[in-house]
Amino acid sequence: MMATKEKALLTERQALSSSGLRITSQRALILDIIGRGHEHLDADEIYRQARKKDPRLSLSTVYRNLQMLKKAGVIDELRFGESRHHYEIKSAVEHHHLVCLGCGKVVEFKCRLCPEMRKDVARKEGFDITGVEVTMTGYCAKCRQGRR
Ligand SMILES: [Zn+2]
Ligand SMILES: [Zn+2]
Structure with a gap:
C-alpha cells in the first residue's frame, strides 16, 4: 500500500x-x-x-x-x-465522486455503466465526448446516523 x-x-x-x-x-x-x-x-x-x-x-x-x-x-x-x-x-483512470452534504467528505467511485452511457450519448448526439464526470450527493454512513 x-x-x-x-x-x-x-x-x-x-x-x-x-x-x-x-x-x-x-x-x-x-x-x-x-x-x-x-x-x-x-x-x-x-x-x-x-x-x-x-x-x-x-x-x-x-x-x-x-x-x-x-x-x-x-x-x-x-x-x-x-x-x-x-x-x-490528475489521474489516468476515470473516476467519479460521492459528496456528503453533511460533513463534506468526498469518496471516489468507478462507474461500470459510464463507458456504455458515453458511447450511447455520443452516438445519439453526434458528440465527440472527451470526459465524463459524475457527482452524486447525499449523506455518508456517519452523517446518516446523526440524522436519525
Ligand atoms: Zn458525512
Ligand atoms: Zn477524485
Missing part, C-alpha cells in the same frame, strides 16, 4: 517536470500534500498542511501555485456545487 503511494508520488513529480513548469520546492510540497491526501483537499486545508513544512508560505502563494498546476494539467480542480474547490492529482 505504502509502496504504491510512493510510486504515485514519483509519477506526480514526473508529470510536473514534463509539464514544463519549473519545480520549485513550494510546488513540490503542494503536490506532495495533494498526492498524499485521500480526501480531496481544498485550498485552505492544503495551505494549513503546507504551512507546517514551510511557514513562509502565504495563502495567495498556495492559490497561485494551484492555478499554475491546474493550467499545466498536473492537477484537477473539482467543484461540487459549493464555493470551495477541491484538488486532486
Whole structure:
C-alpha cells in the first residue's frame, strides 16, 4: 500500500517536470500534500498542511501555485456545487465522486455503466465526448446516523 503511494508520488513529480513548469520546492510540497491526501483537499486545508513544512508560505502563494498546476494539467480542480474547490492529482483512470452534504467528505467511485452511457450519448448526439464526470450527493454512513 505504502509502496504504491510512493510510486504515485514519483509519477506526480514526473508529470510536473514534463509539464514544463519549473519545480520549485513550494510546488513540490503542494503536490506532495495533494498526492498524499485521500480526501480531496481544498485550498485552505492544503495551505494549513503546507504551512507546517514551510511557514513562509502565504495563502495567495498556495492559490497561485494551484492555478499554475491546474493550467499545466498536473492537477484537477473539482467543484461540487459549493464555493470551495477541491484538488486532486490528475489521474489516468476515470473516476467519479460521492459528496456528503453533511460533513463534506468526498469518496471516489468507478462507474461500470459510464463507458456504455458515453458511447450511447455520443452516438445519439453526434458528440465527440472527451470526459465524463459524475457527482452524486447525499449523506455518508456517519452523517446518516446523526440524522436519525
Ligand atoms: Zn458525512
Ligand atoms: Zn477524485
